[in-house]
Amino acid sequence: MFKEVKLECVPREKNSNADALAKMGSQQEAVLLGSIPLEVQEIPSIPEIEIMQVDEAPKETWMTPILAYICEGTLPEDKFKARRLRYQAARYVIYDKVLYKRGFNQPLLRCVDKEEENYILREVHEGICGNHSGVVRWQ
Incomplete structure (x- = not known):
């Protein structure tokens, strides 16, 4: 996680090299190749840092008992x-290591936890899907 992030806006007139590279990348023939100064960097510009991997304990969710029963046969x-768990787990299936609920004449429904649920709702309402447009009323 970053302690600080700094964004700096570079005006277009002061960013001609990046603009020329972008144009060159979008063309099939590199007409601009002679006008762009290219530098080969032999060593990284930032020092290599050591990264420690953090193993988080799996979170307990509503899916945990169902997964434990389907994968390992563990019952309360x-x-x-x-x-009750055996009856409930009969409606679920694991496909590519992801839990899905089976529906009658429906596609498999992917099971999500609270964090994924919140992310999905935010994306649908204000993210990649655009603004939530509400109900369309025909008159």
């Missing part, structure tokens, strides 16, 4: 909860 000790 309480007989009532175990019977």
